[in-house]
Amino acid sequence: MTLAPASSHPHAPREAPALTGMADAVLAEVAARLEDYAETGRAATIELTAMPLTTEDRAELEAWLGRGEVAVTIESAGHSEIWETRFSGVWFVRHFGEGDRIATESIEIADAPxxxxxxxxxxxxxxxxxxxxxxxxxxxxxxxx
Amino acid sequence: MQRSQTLGEILDSRGVSRRAFLKYASYVSALMALPAGSAAAMAEGLAAARRQSVIWLSFQECTGCTESLTRSFSPTLESLIFDFISLDYHHTLQAASGEAAEKARETAMAENKGKYIVVVDGAVSTKDGGLYSTIAGVANVDMLRASVKDALAVIAVGTCAAFGGIPKARPNPTGAAPVDEIVTDKPVINIPGCPPIPEAMAGVISYLVSFGKLPELDDLRRPKAFFGETIHDRCYRRPFYERGLFADGFDDAGARQGYCLYKVGCKGPVTYNSCATLKWNGGVSFPIQSGHGCLGCSEPDFWDQGGFYRPLSTSLRDLGPALAGAAVAGAALGAGAAWASRRHQAAYVKEQAASEGGKK
The missing domain is CATH 1.20.5 (Single alpha-helices involved in coiled-coils or other helix-helix interfaces)
Known part of the structure; x- marks a missing residue:
């Protein structure tokens, strides 16, 4: 699995939209889940790996969420990078597979992933x-x- | 290593923590589009499971399916699958040979009665008692029947095992048959493809081991997680299809622009598989991205569908029932895409008929 954009290929559609609006949708879900977590303590995971996000969508989402106070790296069955976003309780969890390939990517809403x-x-x-x-x-x- | 140990205990003794299980489970859940919270349950299931005994039978095949699985994963996250299974018999990979090899299969069957998984690659010769393909003097069809007797489930990997594939292609001289025509009293999962996508094989095995049940299957016994959508549904060239922009040859202006390959024979609209999303060789590319249409290799009788370079509409005219069946499945699973492709097919058939009529 790769997150390499189709647009990086010479045969890729030249007019494919860079920003699809998917990042807005994900952000709205994060907001709803965070509100729910703050009230009920129900943790949630939003799996991004299989979502049809373009590279630009991903960058936009990552920029909106930003980086907070905590960053963690894990070395177990490959490398992982995890950070709390600038919104407390919203974590970005990125696991790498072979090489630098992103194997899975998710947003966890919890006190800690x-x-x-x-x-x-x-x-x-x-x-x-x-x-x-x-x-x-x-x-x-x-x-x- | 004791068979009674759980995977958690085995890997713990090697310094592998539960984080590795959770990470692997997150990877598989993402592959299979399982509900986001199921990774934790899968990780616990895997850690508590025993090492899964697998008996791998290779019949009328080319070893491409084994190559696909064993050569795809470098030793990081994805290769953990090889720690979760005990490949007790695989005549290409095992060190033992001759009688010792067959003994290993019999021992695994006896020790794991009712719990082992049989993986089959290759079609099964049935004509003349199956004498066209034998191992240790035993016809494949007889070895299959004997091996699945006490199996938990059977996984037919590759199009040959799932649907008969190339051995079953016309005129099918050996009477090649798919596994599920022989095995009728055990759960059979088909993971077709020539070869199948390695992540699909690893995902299904992991799911079976951790949850102890079959993943959701379609009417051709394929796991919906990997075969729920057509190549066309998720193809990056689909915007061109929607706009009616097609390559008419492999070296024309359309091909150079990366237009849709429908008219040069792409079988993407009627082929259910994950190539467009998971891709191949560690996510490098897939046939369409490399400039060639989909051959439809994960569909029944793909070899006999009227030619790889003939557009679907032409084949549809010649071989109505087979593709009509696929179109019906398309209507159920990817309504929009199937409708659009049918609409285009209809227009294209009309166009072809008109031009042929004109020639006459």
């Missing part, structure tokens, strides 16, 4: 690893003493 949080299963495994490390360290300290 799900993928940023530590999963209980990972924490249990981490606790076991950390306990083993502590045991190993104390054995070593006793041996050295």
């Amino acid at each position: 799900l993928i940023v949080r530590s999963h209980p299963a990972d924490m249990r495994a981490a606790a076991r690893r950390l306990a083993a490390l502590c045991a190993d360290q104390s054995t070593r300290t006793r041996r050295d003493a």
